[in-house]
Amino acid sequence: MDLRDTPQQAAFRKDVRSWLAANLPEHWGTPAFEEPTDADDRVEFLKTWQRTMFEGGWAGLDWPAEYGGRGIGIIENMIFYEEYAAANAPNMINISVGPSLVGPTLIAAGTDAQKQRFLEPILSGGEVWCQGFSEPNAGSDLAALTTRGEIRGDEIVVTGQKIWTSFAKQSDWCILVVRTDPDAPKHKGLSFLLVDMRSPGITIRPLREMTGEAWFNEVFFDEVRVPKDLLVGELNKGWNVVMTTLAHERGSSAQHGRLGREIGALIALAKRTVRGGKRAADDPAIRQKIADFLAHVMILKMTAYRSASEIERTGVPGPEGSTLKLLWSELDQRVKDTAIELLGEQGLVPEGDPLSVEDGYWQHELLWSRAATIYAGTSEIQRNIIAQRVLGLPR
Ligand SMILES: Cc1cc2nc3c(=O)[nH]c(=O)nc-3n(C[C@H](O)[C@H](O)[C@H](O)COP(=O)(O)OP(=O)(O)OC[C@H]3O[C@@H](n4cnc5c(N)ncnc54)[C@H](O)[C@@H]3O)c2cc1C
The missing domain is CATH 2.40.110.10 (Butyryl-CoA Dehydrogenase, subunit A, domain 2)
Known part of the structure; x- marks a missing residue:
């Protein structure tokens, strides 16, 4: 498999990058922009951002054009999420159930009236x-x-x-x-x-x-x-519909972009942190750990692309989604554990405290990273699926 962009994919990547650069909220990514922390305010902020993407033609990219999407291929969709992660654009998790789970489920199993009523407000951020x-x-x-x-x-x-x-x-x-x-x-x-x-x-x-x-x-x-x-x-017969929803929940595949950026932040932290009179970034044990994380991001990316080409060929997400989910969620936890190890006792200082580093970002992320090995199927469940459906082991 050739992992380089085709000329069309390279042009698409450039379009995504320049649209994001021109349209992200003013001062986004700088201290002058304060992202809302209150859940209600955050949802309002994300609804506005979803509407901006919708109006710009960047919402529901993989939805068929007849339902307001662009019907692009799975590889292009992954390119979109790689660029989205590289730009550190808003994390849509608070409003993502609609576009990533409900929309595809209704497109596959909904009635015409349901599609007519619900799909547009999902894409435009009107309903959560x-x-x-x-x-x-x-x-x-x-x-x-x-x-x-x-x-x-x-x-x-x-x-x-x-x-x-x-x-x-x-x-x-x-x-x-x-x-x-x-x-x-x-x-x-x-x-x-x-x-x-x-x-x-x-x-x-x-x-x-x-x-x-x-x-x-x-x-x-x-x-x-x-x-x-x-x-x-x-x-x-709702179980069949549930399976459609869950296939979309586990199939999400562009985590390598987000994790690559987070490891970049970890490297910056290792360069700033001094332990025993030396930069943590010069400690061979830390360097080896970070190199191992980066190698895993490459494995994640290649597995994601392999899985994407398989879905493009067969039209159905397979059990590879479980391999990806297991890989990214456990890698995420190891990255966050290492950040806290670097911070030492300062890693215990929560956000809002003047002594906190990066306003408690890493501490918050360490705690939040525990969720990823539980939601969308726990790690044990993913291992069961891989054992039975990928490796063919008995139940
Ligand atoms: C951040 C977050 C957001 C969530 N959001 C939603 C949401 O919006 N909507 C929603 O419906 N749910 C949501 N969930 C719930 C999530 O889907 C469940 O937590 C998950 O399915 C696990 O179920 P459980 O918590 O009941 O644990 P259990 O199923 O009781 O599992 C307990 C433990 O037993 C293990 N276990 C269970 N069965 C097996 C088995 N067969 N083999 C080996 N080990 C096994 C599990 O791995 C786990 O370690 C969310 C969870 C989290 C953490």
């Missing part, structure tokens, strides 16, 4: 979505979920509880999986719904994470009435 899958006793084993959906006339009436629902408080809509046939085997009685988060009967209770933020929520449903036309796919 959350993902109501996990429950207190159903995470890795998602099909064990017990939130009920009772059919009553033209409605499905939902009662139960979801947990770890990121950004539920700031969301307009939710993709919700409920059990509509309690007597069927566990994967067979589920249905996939689109739920208005302002419906009567929904209570949202924020949960505080160890970073100090409250992105997560518990969401309680008490007799919430959902019109039947907001069912995606067939009644009791």
Whole structure:
């Protein structure tokens, strides 16, 4: 496989780079720009940025043109994310459920009316979505979920509880999986719904994470009435729709760009940090660690490109998504662990404290990096998938 850009890809890369340079918010990336930290303000900021990308023709690049995207190939999409990471453009995580999960799921399994109603506001940043899958006793084993959906006339009436629902408080809509046939085997009685988060009967209770933020929520449903036309796919066949959503969640593949930039920041930190009278960057043990990280970023990039060409050939994300997820999430943690090792006791000083280094950036990142080996399938689950579906080992 040739990893160099074709002339068309090089031209596309140049377009992305120059559009970002011209359109990122004023003073972006300098101390003069203060990124909102409050979750509500951050969502508003990201909605505005999403609208800017939409108006510039840079939203939903891999969505088909008939749904407002550009229908570009998976390699071009990866080039976009490499350039996006290199420019350190805004992290869209707070509003990403809509464009990266709900949009592709509706394009694959939604009705025409659902596509018509929901796709444009997702792309333009008009409506924010959350993902109501996990429950207190159903995470890795998602099909064990017990939130009920009772059919009553033209409605499905939902009662139960979801947990770890990121950004539920700031969301307009939710993709919700409920059990509509309690007597069927566990994967067979589920249905996939689109739920208005302002419906009567929904209570949202924020949960505080160890970073100090409250992105997560518990969401309680008490007799919430959902019109039947907001069912995606067939009644009791929601598991197929869930699989489509999860394939998109694990298939995201351009983490090498982001990690490459973070290792650049780690190198800068090692150059500034003096330990035992010497620069940390001159310590052979630290140099070797950083070189190992950079080698892993290259492995990640090549695996991402290999996986992308495979998806381009077959049209379906395969189990390679698990290899990528495992690689990037565990590498991310090692990078953050090393930054804290370099900082020594200063690594314990949180953001907001005058003694903190880079306003506690690395400390915050170390804590946040723990999440990545849990969400979108834990590392143990990814290892199971690789063992069974890539290596062909027995269950
Ligand atoms: C930052 C973050 C954001 C999230 N956002 C959302 C969201 O928006 N919406 C949503 O629905 N969910 C969300 N989640 C929840 C996430 O999907 C679950 O945490 C995840 O699926 C794991 O489920 P669990 O927490 O119930 O752990 P469990 O499934 O109970 O797992 C506990 C431990 O047992 C291990 N384990 C479980 N089964 C096996 C097995 N078969 N083999 C080997 N080991 C196993 C796991 O690896 C883990 O170490 C989020 C989680 C995080 C951390």
